[in-house]
Amino acid sequence: MNTVTAFFRIPYRAGAIRLSIGTLVIMLIASVIFLPGFLAPENLSNLLAQSTVLVISALGQTFVILTGGLDVSVGSIISITTTIMTLDLPESVRVLLCIAVAMAFGIANGYGVARLNVHPIIMTLATMGIAQGLALIILPIPGGRVPEWLSASVAGSIGPIPNSLFWLILASCAAAWILYRRPFGLYLFASGGNDFNARMNGVPVERTVIKAYVLSALFACAAGMFLAGRLASGDPKGGATFGIESVTAAALGGVHLAGGIGSILGTVVGAAILGIVNNVMNLANVSAYLQSVVKGLLLLLLVVSQRRKTIGL
Amino acid sequence: MDFSMTGTKAKTETPPRPFYAKRVVSWILGLPPAYYVLAILIALAPAVSATLINPNYWFVILKQSAPLGIAVLAQSLVMRVRSIDLSVSGVFAFAIYLASSGFLNNDPPYVTVLMPIAVGIAVGLINGILVAYIRASAVISTLSVSAILIGIVRT
Numbered sequence: 001m002n003t004v005t006a007f008f009r010i011p012y013r014a015g016a017i018r019l020s021i022g023t024l025v026i027m028l029i030a031s032v033i034f035l036p037g038f039l040a041p042e043n044l045s046n047l048l049a050q051s052t053v054l055v056i057s058a059l060g061q062t063f064v065i066l067t068g069g070l071d072v073s074v075g076s077i078i079s080i081t082t083t084i085m086t087l088d089l090p091e092s093v094r095v096l097l098c099i100a101v102a103m104a105f106g107i108a109n110g111y112g113v114a115r116l117n118v119h120p121i122i123m124t125l126a127t128m129g130i131a132q133g134l135a136l137i138i139l140p141i142p143g144g145r146v147p148e149w150l151s152a153s154v155a156g157s158i159g160p161i162p163n164s165l166f167w168l169i170l171a172s173c174a175a176a177w178i179l180y181r182r183p184f185g186l187y188l189f190a191s192g193g194n195d196f197n198a199r200m201n202g203v204p205v206e207r208t209v210i211k212a213y214v215l216s217a218l219f220a221c222a223a224g225m226f227l228a229g230r231l232a233s234g235d236p237k238g239g240a241t242f243g244i245e246s247v248t249a250a251a252l253g254g255v256h257l258a259g260g261i262g263s264i265l266g267t268v269v270g271a272a273i274l275g276i277v278n279n280v281m282n283l284a285n286v287s288a289y290l291q292s293v294v295k296g297l298l299l300l301l302l303v304v305s306q307r308r309k310t311i312g313l
Numbered sequence: 314m315d316f317s318m319t320g321t322k323a324k325t326e327t328p329p330r331p332f333y334a335k336r337v338v339s340w341i342l343g344l345p346p347a348y349y350v351l352a353i354l355i356a357l358a359p360a361v362s363a364t365l366i367n368p369n370y371w372f373v374i375l376k377q378s379a380p381l382g383i384a385v386l387a388q389s390l391v392m393r394v395r396s397i398d399l400s401v402s403g404v405f406a407f408a409i410y411l412a413s414s415g416f417l418n419n420d421p422p423y424v425t426v427l428m429p430i431a432v433g434i435a436v437g438l439i440n441g442i443l444v445a446y447i448r449a450s451a452v453i454s455t456l457s458v459s460a461i462l463i464g465i466v467r468t
Contacts, residue, residue, distance in 0.1 A: 070452070121397065244456065247452065247453070248453060248456065251450055251452070251453045256450075257450045257451075257452055257453070258450075287468065288467075289463075289464045289465075289467035289468045290464060290468055291464070292460045292461070292463060292464035292467075293460070293461050293464035293465060293468075294464075295457070295460060296456075296457035296458065296459075296460035296461035296464065297457070297461060299453060299454075299456070299457035299460070300443070300449075300454060300457045300458070300461075303443075303449045303450055303453045303454050303457070304443065304447050304449050304454075306449070306450075
């Protein structure tokens with residue numbers, strides 16, 4: 001229960017979260033008024049299923065951005081998870097293998113960034129290439145079959161509520177619990193806010209950074225499982241866009257890319273904004289390229305209105 | 314105060330060390346690792362494929378990698394100030410579109426050259442103002458500028 005209240009209260013160090021929530025509310029009202037098909041139950045469940053992958057991967061990304069880093073390899077980890085789920089192995093082995101692979105990539109990222117002092121973008125770009133290559137080796141073309149229970153747990157619904165909502169709530173509650181109910185969450189804010197001060201006060205900065213990357217990879221693994229269930233097959237390039245989209249979603253939700261400021265609620269709101277923009281423009285039959293222009297303009301508008309103290313990433 | 318002054322003077326007056334070999338070694342060790350990787354690749358190339366020794370093939374590689382090299386030069390300017398410019402690909406696509414579509418066919422040739430440059434300057438100015446004055450996040454703002462440019466090109 002505590003976790004739930006922590007999720008709904010405006011948390012500390014949340015950045016420009018009120019702006020994001022305001023944008024989301026305005027967009028919801030506008031789309032309900034101007035688009036008659038928006039509130040139809042099929043469209044809402046479709047919207048949820050579309051944006052759950054983005055939300056889950058963006059939650060993982062939030063941990064990394066809070067430390068002042070950036071994880072581009074999220075997309076490839078999603079892809080490699082969907083391909084591993086189609087392998088010809090016992091189902092429990094597949095799940096364990098997915099988690100092990102994701103953890104290995106997370107540890108590699110974290111070790112490179114925290115101990116070897118590689119720049120986060122370079123390090124995760126490198127592991128992104130490795131993971132993408134492995135995914136294409138495992139499954140060169142989209143196809144294969146995922147376990148029955150996985151696609152059932154994604155596509156079905158309990159009563160009127162689609163299952164993807166449960167995935168979403170479960171993932172965000174887990175993230176909120178880690179960030180607001182564990183010492184690790186406090187360490188994250190501390191080491192992202194000021195590396196030196198955190199070290200002086202006894203925060204294990206290196207270990208925190210490594211854990212953040214591992215968490216990001218694990219959330220990406222969960223997002224990949226959801227995607228595999230939704231497609232009911234593997235896709236070696238299915239997650240390619242999520243690497244950068246998850247960063248965008250987190251930034252829309254007021255998470256500072258310099259580190260130390262951000263919140264789980266903000267990330268969920270940011271991902272929801274992105275998902276609703278996509279959905280509304282698809283409903284209104286806007287061409288895919290014009291959509292990209294509109295999305296870019298919206299992003300610029302939101303980012304410009306968030307004041308920051310320093311110039312930086 | 315006096316002591317430190319004499320100390321530094323004594324230090325500056327020491328004659329240059331004659332160990333040139335040592336300095337050469339340290340200079341070589343201080344080179345960026347990319348040089349070593351390039352040297353190893355060039356050394357290994359003949360073992361991989363015989364066509365790689367052919368100088369004509371080198372020019373093919375050079376031609377292929379020239380655009381990337383110029384883009385890297387652009388990116389390295391931004392990276393010097395600890396920032397990043399993701400809109401390079403967008404400007405790239407937009408310049409190609411301006412130069413190759415029939416859009417500027419009726420104008421003299423120099424317009425075809427100057428127009429992409431002007432657009433590039435304008436985009437760069439927008440990015441710079443966003444990042445430096447408004448202090449927006451460099452990743453997000455340049456990414457969205459890139460998305461806008463690519464969207465304009467495709468429509």
